[in-house]
Amino acid sequence: MQAWVRSGVTALIVCVCAALGVTLAEQDATPVPASAQVAAAPATTSDAPGQDRPNIVFVMTDDMRADELRWMPHTRELLAERGIAFTDAVSPHPLCCPARAQLVTGQYAQNNGVQHNAGPFGGFQALDPSQEISSWFTREGYQTGFIGKFLNGYTDLDQRPSGWDHWDALSAGVYDYFDFSFDNDGSPVAFRDSYVTEVIAERTNATVRDFAAKDEPFLIYSWHLGPHYRINRQGKPVPAPAAPIDKGRFADSVPPALKAPSFNERNVLDQPRPFRNRLLAREELVIAEHRARLRALQSVDRAVESLVETLRSVGELNNTVIVFASDNGYSLGEHRFVGKNVLTDEVLRVPLLIRGPGVGTGLTSGLPVTLVDLPATFTALAEVSPGWLLDGTSFVPSLIGQDQPFRDTTLVQTGDDGGDGWAYRGVRTSRYLYGVNGSDGFLYDELLDPGELVNRIYDPAYAEIQTLLEQRRLQLLSCSGESCNQTFGMLPEPG
Structure with missing residues (x-):
């Protein structure tokens, strides 16, 4: 990263185009004007010393709505205010497994095979574990680590996905929050009466310290469970539990969804089948779930804070790109619906924040990026050659507030x-x-x-x-x- 910061914007764009195989003829698409991308402070870059290629740490929540970011003060201060916020980012296949498969393959479901959470085209069983982008980073000198929730159905008895130097996915009790196990590089370790977000944070920070002790740059995926609902010991879905320190918080908070014109929409007869003839959402249950989700997100917020502090303590903060997003959004009573796997704004839209060397500070961008674009962006940042066709496109130029040709229609x-x-x-x-x-x-x-x-x-x-x-x-x-x-x-x- 430091190399392209020193070389200036022109060298950066040339590098990105070369990494993605973009020709001059392909750049005839209408550029997104900088005025539509950038608000607040002008772009600045870091001149801190460091290695040529950046570390990349990708923190992800589960089922987080874009509007819930307002209740995460550390994340907003440390990432949004010191980086760039993409205000029109979406999860183009808004369900856990398809979204996650996109992020480890760089491909849509018609190409990676994961279309749902269950069934013959769903879950971990539908993913080819030998086809993950992590192997490209390992091949080209990166240390790679995965910590947290992977795809539904994965256990420590399954084939370990290729390319990860350190593989520490949740392998049992994935949705329990308190009793669960991690793969731990093939030597599973169980936790009882622990809080999963805090454990993921600790294991992520330990991986950062371990990787930072070596000369090579690193790529780390740290994927949290919150604010996804819990599946309790009776197999029932219940609102996400809070860490002990957060119990009782947000007792008066009211979800923004209640003020949305689509909340408990009166006439749904013209709507598509998922919303037609649906009973009204129970307002008290929506409020209770909203408050539980906010409490669960507080531990994720502290995990972001501890990650930044860990990177600073090992001298890697100024050479690390930190990415924060959710796998999909979530409906809280809009169109009478509670859940995901539907195509509505509140389910498609996700938070997306990026901070790092060369990234402008205090910026916002309206570029219509998606989760599928993240692997292409990661490979461009790291100057890693993709091993197969990526369905997304890199938005590295937008990270520094530059105009960028971009698609006008998203699948x-x-x-x-x-x-x-x-x-x-x-x-x-x-x-x-x-x-x-x-x-x-x-x-x-x-x-x-x-x-x-x-x-x-x-x-x-x-x-x-x-x-x-x-x-x-x-x-x-x-x-x-x-x-x-x-x-x-x-x-x-x-x-």
Whole structure:
């Protein structure tokens, strides 16, 4: 990283283009203007000494909504205020296993095989453990470590995913929060009456200290469980428990979802099947879950603080890119729905914060990045050559507030545990959200209807728009590599 900081912005963009195989002809896409990307302070870069290639530490939560970041003061202060916040980041396949598979393969589900959490196309069993991007980093001199929650169904009896020098995934009691086990490089270790977030934080920090004692840079994935609900010893889902220090907090907090126009939407007959004829969400249960989620996130917030302090104590903070995100968002009563694996704004959108050498401070970006773009960005930062086609695109230029060509249409999709493994598959643009599952579908005009209250799929004023979005959808359903990152052009106005 220090090498490209010294060489300036021009060298950085050349490096990124070379790493991704981008030609000058491919850069004809409409650039996202810097005015749309950057707010607050101007970009600054670090001139601290360090190795040429940066360390990368990726911290991830589970089921965290983008609006819940406001209750994580350490994360906001240490990452958002000292880095860049992407305000339109989404999880394009918003469910645990498909999202996580994207992050270890750099590919959409049609290419990595993980379409759902269960069924023949779901869970760890659907992932090829020999096809993980970590092996590229190991091959090119990085130390690699994974700590925390992996894909549903993984146990210490399964094949260890390739490429990780240190493999410490949760392997039993994954959703328990208090009684669980870690793989611990093939020598499983059990914890009883411990709090999982605190243990993940401790084991992550120990890995940082171990890797920092060596000369090579490192890549670490530290994936937390909070604020995902707990599955108790009776096998029942219950709200996430708090660490002892956080019990009783947020007793008066009210979820922002209650003020959303879509909360317990009155008329859902025009909505797609997941929302039609659904009973009203029980407000008291939504409030209770919201408060439990905030309490669970406090330990993650402290984990971020301890990570930053650990990196500082071993002299690696100024040479480390820290990334914070969630695997997907979560609905808390919008459209009467509580959960995920649907295509709505609150489920698609995720927090995404990045801090590191060369990254501007106090910036925000409206670039429509997705989780699929993170592996491409990591490989570009580390100057690592991908071993197969990546479906995402690097957004390294945006990290320093530069204009950047970018796609104008993003593939979004959900899976099923039966049939062919697919449910709703569609596209998202700066204005529209469109999806189809067999004969059922939806089309939302986010500009006129940000609450997604009106399904315009049968509105004749949107017929031409729907036709064009369907054409884009059909092109992207089987996309791979650069074909997933097309610029289709402007859509007409309705009517």
